[in-house]
């Protein structure tokens with residue numbers, strides 16, 4: 001069953017193939033600031049509508065997108081190489097409850 005979500009102001013809408021079975025809680029220098037819970041999907045299965053802005057983190061070839069109106073982080077996607085997956089901020093999905101699913105700690109600090 002597809003799952004839906006949006007940013008706070010509703011400008012950006014997200015549709016994914018299913019609610020995540022687990023999410024990542026990453027401690028890298030960016031994620032620890034943003035407090036995202038990331039769910040991974042193949043890019044072709046994700047629909048994002050509405051305008052976003054991307055922050056390109058220098059040495060990582062990914063764009064980290066947010067809504068320019070309300071500031072919610074929405075998703076990240078490769079800027080070049082095809083990773084075969086992208087990350088969606090599961091906190092934006094309707095009914096997301098991190099206490100009800102597995103939260104995997106990713107140790108990317110350093």
Ligand SMILES: [Zn+2]
Pocket residue numbers: 007008009010011012067068069070071072
């Ligand atoms: Zn917004």
